Amino acid sequence: MELTAASFLVTLIVLTVLAVLAALLLWNRIPGPGWVRWPARLVMIGLCQLTAICVVATWINDSYGLYSSWDDLLGTGAGQDPGSMTGPPVGRATFTPGGDGTRTTYFRGSHSKLAGQVTVWTPPQYDAPGADRTRFPVLMLLHGYPGTPRTWIDLGKMPGALNDLVDLGAAHPFILVIPEIDPGGVNTDCSNTPDRKVADWLAKDVPDLVARKFRTLPAPGGWGLMGVSTGGFCAAKLPLQYPKAFRAGAALDPDPLTGDPEVLSDPVLREHNSPMWLVEHAKKADVGLFLATSAQDKDSPPRQLAEFARAAAGSGVSVKTLVRPAGGHNFQTWSGMYPDALGWLSSRLTPPTQGRTANR
Structure with a gap:
């Protein structure tokens, strides 16, 4: 069971x-x-x-969403060689409809060779009459660690929260993509390591799959990320590492932007995968980042947002910050940031567009 x-x-x-x-x-x-x-x-x-x-x-x-399986709880799945993992062959994906309008697949990427769950939701406008030639922007939602894609639905109240803002005219209708950020149960802060190419999984494999299966706008203008906690760290770093894949990222209560020694013990690898180092070395990338936290969140202190914004000055990277006066490190706080974050993302990403626009 x-x-x-x-x-x-x-x-x-x-x-x-x-x-x-x-x-x-x-x-x-x-x-x-x-x-x-x-x-x-x-x-x-x-x-x-x-x-x-x-x-x-x-x-x-x-x-x-602390543990997704018995293997995750007991630690028997961690550290597994991605090349020996059981699961689907590279590139094959069959989406199974869920009762909440989502579609989910278990997929192995061709770039990373990692396999993980990917959940996709299309907005009502996607299937509206006459919309068969309309392509939509994509927003990837990145969960925290430990956590699962389902966390965004059960606790994050997605996609309902997005629909409410779309109805108010405060956000674009996005295709929502919710991938595992730790395929195999190993946290790397969404980084490529010698053993696990998680950054390639998120920035290459998952976008290739979604662009192949759905009517998406081309990258990078139609692609963005929004993440919470560890996922927020990833949403801040991946557009800097892959500016040809993502135009914007919204990080809600991100983990320390200089990296976590407990996740990546190699100091050079950790530094080169930290948003702080990446933004200091950005080469005029046309990328925007939205960073938000609360004054009470000790896991994501406001001072790091100010330090990041100063580091980004002169890099060409657009940075917007938000500090709410109260709130903890939880979805109750993060959902209160949705209007600002999703409104900002809608201003940075291309809206739904008709025509036979070429994909990735």
């Missing part, structure tokens, strides 16, 4: 109820002397507590 399956949570709830009922019914019916009865009662109390803790832990995991 899958760790994140609803049936698993229901089973745990049923077991908890049965454990409590068994304790109530058997408490005074255990035969034998006291030295037998009391240990048995302690076992019953322990079972009640254990099953209740499992219910709460599973609910928290489902709510925050």
